[in-house]
Structure formats: C-alpha cells, structure tokens
Amino acid sequence: MKYDSKEIRLAEKIIQLDILRDQLLEELMELAGTRTHELLRTVQNDGIKGVS
Numbered sequence: 001m002k003y004d005s006k007e008i009r010l011a012e013k014i015i016q017l018d019i020l021r022d023q024l025l026e027e028l029m030e031l032a033g034t035r036t037h038e039l040l041r042t043v044q045n046d047g048i049k050g051v052s
Helices: 005-045
Strands: none
Touching: none
16 A cells, blocks of 8 residues: 555654653653643643633
C-alpha cells in the first residue's frame, strides 16, 4: 500500500502529539499527584472558573 505525503505528515503529527501528551501528563501527575485524573475530568467537562 502506498501513502501520499499528506497522509504521512498527518500520521507523524499525530505521533508527535501523542508523545507530547504523554510528557505533559507525566508533568501534571508530578504536580497534581493522585488528583490528576479528577482534575483532567473537571477541566474537560466544566473548566475551572477564574483559572487560566
């Protein structure tokens, strides 16, 4: 199967984003500890008012 250059670039970007996500999650886990997943859910669903 042959892939065009746009498909390859998009796949590479997705991989880069995945790596960045892992790095950011690790950093957040260091800061928020056991509250990390709760914090992520809160921000995703409601945001945190007054915090940017």
